[in-house]
Amino acid sequence: MRKINCIVNSKPVSLEVEDGRTLVDMLRQDLGLTGTKKGCGTGDCGACTVLLDGVSVNSCICLAALADGHEITTIEGLQKDGKLSDIQQAFIDHGAVQCGFCSPGMIMSAEYLLENNPDPSDEEIRRALSGNLCRCTGYQQIVDAVRDVAASRRQAD
Amino acid sequence: MAFVLHTPETIKQAVRLQRETGGEYLAGGTVLLVRHAAKPIDGHVISLQGIPELKGIGYRGPVLRIGALTTFTEMHKSGLLGGHFKALDEVSRIMGGPQVRNRGTLGGNIGSNSSAADAVTALVALDAVIRREGNLITCIELSDEKVAASAFAKVGRRNAMAVSVANMAVARMTDGSYRVAVGACAPTVLFCQKTSAVLSSGGTFDEAAQALQSEIQPRTDRWGTEEYRRAVCPNLLERLLAEVAP
Ligand SMILES: Cc1cc2nc3c(=O)[nH]c(=O)nc-3n(C[C@H](O)[C@H](O)[C@H](O)COP(=O)(O)OP(=O)(O)OC[C@H]3O[C@@H](n4cnc5c(N)ncnc54)[C@H](O)[C@@H]3O)c2cc1C
Ligand code: FES
Ligand code: FES
Numbered sequence: 001m002r003k004i005n006c007i008v009n010s011k012p013v014s015l016e017v018e019d020g021r022t023l024v025d026m027l028r029q030d031l032g033l034t035g036t037k038k039g040c041g042t043g044d045c046g047a048c049t050v051l052l053d054g055v056s057v058n059s060c061i062c063l064a065a066l067a068d069g070h071e072i073t074t075i076e077g078l079q080k081d082g083k084l085s086d087i088q089q090a091f092i093d094h095g096a097v098q099c100g101f102c103s104p105g106m107i108m109s110a111e112y113l114l115e116n117n118p119d120p121s122d123e124e125i126r127r128a129l130s131g132n133l134c135r136c137t138g139y140q141q142i143v144d145a146v147r148d149v150a151a152s153r154r155q156a157d
Numbered sequence: 158m159a160f161v162l163h164t165p166e167t168i169k170q171a172v173r174l175q176r177e178t179g180g181e182y183l184a185g186g187t188v189l190l191v192r193h194a195a196k197p198i199d200g201h202v203i204s205l206q207g208i209p210e211l212k213g214i215g216y217r218g219p220v221l222r223i224g225a226l227t228t229f230t231e232m233h234k235s236g237l238l239g240g241h242f243k244a245l246d247e248v249s250r251i252m253g254g255p256q257v258r259n260r261g262t263l264g265g266n267i268g269s270n271s272s273a274a275d276a277v278t279a280l281v282a283l284d285a286v287i288r289r290e291g292n293l294i295t296c297i298e299l300s301d302e303k304v305a306a307s308a309f310a311k312v313g314r315r316n317a318m319a320v321s322v323a324n325m326a327v328a329r330m331t332d333g334s335y336r337v338a339v340g341a342c343a344p345t346v347l348f349c350q351k352t353s354a355v356l357s358s359g360g361t362f363d364e365a366a367q368a369l370q371s372e373i374q375p376r377t378d379r380w381g382t383e384e385y386r387r388a389v390c391p392n393l394l395e396r397l398l399a400e401v402a403p
Binding site: 128 | 190193194206230253
């Protein structure tokens with residue numbers, strides 16, 4: 001066991017974790033942040049995607065112990081004052097959520113994309129989401145939602 | 158049982174810890190922690206994440222030095238691989254998916270000991286120098302003076318997040334010679350000595366393709382068949398030769 005200090009969704013957090021504990025288990029089981037999903041547990045599906053220092057990672061193949069001193073953003077950290085983020089709202093508006101299991105990871109990947117590329121082509125959106133599997137939607141509504149958010153963020157600027 | 162994690166801050170400490178504990182190095186974890194998920198690793202794990210000396214990419218004279226802990230995203234974003242080292246840039250752009258490229262490192266690709274490690278194929282074609290301290294890979298060096306142009310391509314079951322069924326890199330060197338490397342078509346990534354020699358001495362494409370067939374040793378596995386690999390390799394060669402043509 002070791003003590004770690006990190007920032008989770010803008011709040012400082014201290015806890016004890018085992019050396020071999022994965023970040024996704026820490027988030028879900030130790031911190032109760034069950035918005036982040038665990039699908040495959042082996043880096044293949046993207047359901048567990050979170051931002052680590054602003055960079056998208058699969059939290060099922062990251063160690064909790066190595067989050068010490070770092071900043072993590074999960075799906076719970078995107079809403080502001082109880083209001084859904086623009087991407088979350090667009091997923092609902094476009095019917096991009098069916099069973100919803102992929103949605104948190106998908107939305108974190110979309111967030112990472114738009115932070116780094118405010119004007120992505122459809123091809124770039126698809127590539128940016130290629131590490132996230134969805135077994136329900138067929139992806140089109142997800143791509144539409146992300147394209148829409150990109151356009152309205154650019155308009156707002 | 159789970160492992161004991163060590164977090165050294167210098168190369169020296171890491172090498173000493175490895176020697177003392179017999180543990181495994183952990184870079185981005187996209188291979189090691191996948192293995193841990195399947196079957197918990199016990200013993201010792203030595204994280205390299207806290208060692209700044211292992212990070213970064215930059216020129217020293219004509220030599221591009223890439224720290225072993227540099228991620229694929231960092232390599233591609235650096236913009237330093239666009240020119241002659243396009244083969245490695247292409248790997249950095251397309252391997253895995255975004256999350257894997259954000260975490261996976263060049264050193265880890267070499268350390269993964271896989272015949273399908275995409276970056277290794279590129280590094281073999283580029284005649285890269287791998288520097289070590291003990292058994293720790295510290296950096297990879299590419300030279301402007303050696304490589305004129307290069308290209309990489311892979312074939313997988315899908316475009317993203319797929320293990321290579323076959324991958325290939327071709328480099329045209331500044332002295333006019335060629336270097337061809339192939340992955341996933343032999344027990345290790347293969348430097349195609351005969352194919353490279355044929356191309357370097359001005360042989361025809363058909364002669365090169367024949368040499369290629371004589372030196373690859375593809376097997377059927379769950380990703381592709383031997384026949385498919387034999388069919389796809391000359392196609393990759395043709396495409397990549399066109400890309401590196403003067
Ligand atoms: C979903 C998914 C998709 C993938 N797709 C691809 C792909 O398209 N192409 C591809 O080539 N690979 C792919 N991989 C495999 C993997 O991402 C790469 O091989 C990556 O480069 C490994 O780097 P890492 O830093 O994560 O390695 P780690 O998992 O940290 O380490 C891998 C091995 O290398 C050793 N090691 C690490 N760094 C060093 C060092 N500096 N010195 C000595 N030994 C070291 C470790 O001890 C370990 O044995 C994929 C993996 C996943 C999970
Ligand atoms: S649960 Fe992490 S990638 Fe599938
Ligand atoms: S909505 Fe069900 S997996 Fe994507």
